Amino acid sequence: MDLISTEDINQRIEVLEASHSVASRLLTLIERDDIGAREVATVASADPVLVQRIMRMANSAYYGTGGRVRELHAGIAILGFDAVKSLALTSLVEGSGTITPQDWDHSITSAVAAGEVARMIGADQQQAFSLALLHDIGEAVIASLDSGFHEVLAERRTLPLTADFELAMLAAERKQYGLHHGAIGADLLASWNFHPDLVQAVAQHHTPKGSLSRVHAALVDGDRIAHLIASELSMDQIREQPSVLLPNYVGDPQLAGVLANVKARSTAMIADLF
Ligand SMILES: [Fe+2]
C-alpha cells in the first residue's frame, strides 16, 4: 500500500479549509461577535444531517430539556456556539470520509467525561464538552486518506491509555504520516480560528506538559475516562495495572462513581443521537 504523506495530510486540511459547505459557512459565521442563534440557525438549516444532530443533542437527557426543544435556534442556544462549531467541523471532515459509530462513541463519552471533570475543577463545562467532542478529529482526517486506519482505531478505542501506549501510537503515526493525530487536529482547529488554548489542548492531548489550562486538563482526563470505560476493566483490574493512566483530577474514591455516571449519561446521549 502506498503510504500517505504529510503533504497528503496538508492538502486534505487545505481542502477542508476551502470547502464552501454549510459547515464551513457556519464556522466562519460563529467567529463574529454580533451573531445570534437565529442567524446561525438560518445557515445551519441548509444541512439536514447537522440540523438533526443539533436537535437530537439538544433534546437528549444530558441537557435536561425533557425532549421539548422544537426549533433549531432554540436547540443552538441550548448547546451553545462552541458545541455547534464542533459539530460543524465534524460534519466538514465527515464530508470527505467516514466517522464510524465507534468514533462517535469515543467522542461523546470523552465529551461527557470532560464536561464532568470541568464541573469538578471549576472549568467551563460547555467548552470542555465541545473540545472533547472533536479532540480526535485528526484521526478522522487520517482515516479519510487511509481506510486501513479504521482498524487501528477500532483496536485503540478499547484499550486503557498508558504512557508507553501513547508514545508508541504517536511515534507510529509520525513515522507513517509525518504528523500525529493531535498535531493534525490542531492544524485544522487553528485554520478555523479556534482559540489558541483549544488548539494547544488538542495538539497535546496525549502529551500534556507543564501546567495545563483548565480546559486542557479536563480534556486529558475526559479522554482517559472514555478509554477506561471502553476497556470494561473493573476497579480492581484498574488498580492492579499501575501503568494505566488515571484521570488527574478524579481521586480513587470518586473514580468508580464518575465512571458509572459518565457511562450512563454518554450511553443515553448516543442512543438519543443515533
Ligand atoms: Fe487522541
Ligand SMILES: [Fe+2]
Ligand atoms: Fe481520544
